[in-house]
Amino acid sequence: MSRAPGRRRAGTPPTPPSGTVLTAPPAAVEEPSAEPAAAGARPRRSWEDRLSRFGETRTAAVLWTLVVLVGTAALVCAMVPAGPDWLGGAGSVTVVAAYSWGLAARTGGRPVVFGVLAAVLGAAALVLDDDSLRTGAAVTTAAVAAVFGVMATVPxxxxxxxxxxxxxxxxxxxxxxxxxxxxxxxxxxxxxxxxxxxxxxxxxxxxxxxxxxxxxxxxxxxxxxxxxxxxxxxxxxxxxxxxxxxxxxxxxxxxxxxxxxxxxxxxxxxxxxxxxxxxxxxxxxxxxxxxxxxxxxxxxxxxxxxxxxxxxxxxxxxxxxxxxxxxxxxxxxxxxxxxxxxxxxxxxxxxxxxxxxxxxxxxxxxxxxxxxxxxxxxxx
Incomplete structure (x- = not known):
């Protein structure tokens, strides 16, 4: 027995008229999400984060060692003595800045902040040429060197x-x-x-x-x-x-x-x-x-x-x-x-x-x- 035209079985979608172009409903169209692009993009890092990551590379270790050697050479020349009078002070500032950088990096601190701060304070003590400032800088340098000597060891x-x-x-x-x-x-x-x-x-x-x-x-x-x-x-x-x-x-x-x-x-x-x-x-x-x-x-x-x-x-x-x-x-x-x-x-x-x-x-x-x-x- 055939079905009468115009009737359809329950649950089946209606048949569109001939010549009609089928289009998806608006709800079925998904907007492109920006999350995959954001997830795949490289996160932006601060300059200090980049410096801290650079500080753990072999190149940074070589540069740090060269800075310490240059400062030590200046101090030895000042002890001989050989060279200008300011050579000893410049060597001291170089070494204490490098040691402060190394100690901060080794202990999980901010090497950029402490290295620059040590250099600024050491240079200020030399420029102002006050006995108490020079003595305070010397005490700090000795303490930083002593702690860094212990922290630089490995098992x-x-x-x-x-x-x-x-x-x-x-x-x-x-x-x-x-x-x-x-x-x-x-x-x-x-x-x-x-x-x-x-x-x-x-x-x-x-x-x-x-x-x-x-x-x-x-x-x-x-x-x-x-x-x-x-x-x-x-x-x-x-x-x-x-x-x-x-x-x-x-x-x-x-x-x-x-x-x-x-x-x-x-x-x-x-x-x-x-x-x-x-x-x-x-x-x-x-x-x-x-x-x-x-x-x-x-x-x-x-x-x-x-x-x-x-x-x-x-x-x-x-x-x-x-x-x-x-x-x-x-x-x-x-x-x-x-x-x-x-x-x-x-x-x-x-x-x-x-x-x-x-x-x-x-x-x-x-x-x-x-x-x-x-x-x-x-x-x-």
Whole structure:
């Protein structure tokens, strides 16, 4: 039975008349969206973001190293002396600006802001030529160099790599000592040393507090190590101060005889706080950082060594040759103590003697793979 014309089955669309052009309803036409284009487009970056990304490239590291070398060469020429009188001040400003840039970049700050600010303040201290401004610039330079020397280190799986990191930190601080001297500060030696040491230690612990995830990241072992380091630091400072003020003539005379013998036969006497605390703490801290993040808290005590190196040229009563030798001797003695501390730590954590000990030491070094950013990248 056929359907009558004009009728259609329910649910079917009506048949348009012949000759009609079919068009889509307005609701079916989709406007082109701008989201895919925006998603595919490259985001616009600020100039500071571009500089911070450039600061992590190899080219930036090479340029930074060249700037530091140029500043160091200017400082050496000023010490000879050779060249114009302003060469020493220009070298100091160059080094402190580069160190401020590097420290800010390493700690996740704003390297452009702090680098330019350090250069402006250093140049202002030289232009105004005021003793207090020059001295303040010298203290700041020594503190920045000391903290940067600690922060520039990387974890060390073996002792020899830890020794390499200590040499690097001392070298950075030694260049900072030249920059400190380039400002020609007018200082009281004891106050200058305490000021630079206090600022460097406070700055190192402030950064390590963030790197070590606060105090709760210490753990029981970290607390013990930090307490021992704090007691050793207090004992060293108090003993030196008590000996200076209240020491008996016989005791002072016997100690001075030892110092005099070392100066006569070796050319210098190692700085106690560098050799007893600073360098061993830095070596042991870098060694532990490859295994546990508590190693950062130990590295903070390395500021005792780097600050001692950074202010080593501030004492006019000591020749520059003797100052350099005292830094080298302190580094060597500290590395020996650091080796003993690392070996003792490995023995207490299960290291044994003989071939089995060598195999277990190799296995322990292979498992020491705690990740940490490379030397030229931000830690935070």
């Amino acid at each position: 060390a799986v073996t002792y020899w790599r830890a020794a390499r990191e200590c040499v690097l930190a001392v070298t950075i601080s030694a260049i900072g000592a030249l920059a400190t001297l380039g400002f020609e500060p007018v200082v009281t030696v004891t106050r200058f040393e305490y000021a630079t040491f206090g600022l460097a230690l406070a700055g190192a612990f402030a950064v390590v507090y963030r790197l070590g995830a606060g105090l709760h990241g210490l753990g029981r072992r970290g607390v013990v190590i930090v307490v021992v380091g704090g007691l050793l630091l207090a004992a060293t400072l108090l003993y030196a101060e008590m000996l200076r003020r209240y020491g008996t003539p016989e005791l002072v005379s016997s100690l001075l005889d030892v110092v005099g013998w070392s100066r006569d036969h070796l050319g210098a006497f190692p700085r106690p706080i560098e050799s007893v605390l600073g360098v061993p703490a830095l070596a042991y801290g870098c060694h532990m950082r490859a295994r546990r993040r508590q190693g950062w808290w130990i590295c903070a005590f390395g500021a005792a060594a780097t600050s001692a190196v950074a202010n080593s040229l501030a004492n006019p009563a000591i020749t520059r040759t003797e100052s350099a030798l005292s830094v080298v001797y302190g580094l060597l003695v500290g590395l020996v103590i650091g080796f003993l501390v690392i070996r003792l730590d490995l023995l207490l954590t299960g290291e044994t003697r003989g071939s089995r000990g060598r195999r277990s030491r190799a296995a322990e070094q292979a498992s020491a793979l705690r990740p940490e950013p490379a030397r030229g990248r931000a830690l935070l």
